[in-house]
Amino acid sequence: MTLAELAEHFDMHPNRITQWKSQLxxxxAEVFGPRGGNRTSEPAGDVKTLHAKIGELTLENDS
Known part of the structure; x- marks a missing residue:
């Protein structure tokens, strides 16, 4: 798919897809290399707190 088709399909700005592609x-090599992305760092923040914030922001956007 082209960048424009992907952006339309996933309802996002083409720049976001370009940024993600660059980051990937x-x-x-680090993620798919021999160590397979085995990171020793912990996730930033509590997952339950982040999910709650996502829900809160979703409700705000829907209003």
Whole structure:
């Protein structure tokens, strides 16, 4: 699919897809390399707190 088709399909700005592609290209060797992305760092923030915030923002956007 073209960039424009992807952006329309996923309802997002083409620049976002371009940014993600660049990030993947920069980190692909680390993620898909021999160590397979085994990171020792913990996730930033509590997952339940982040999910709650996502829900809150979704409700705000729907209003």
């Amino acid at each position: 290209q920069e980190a692909a």
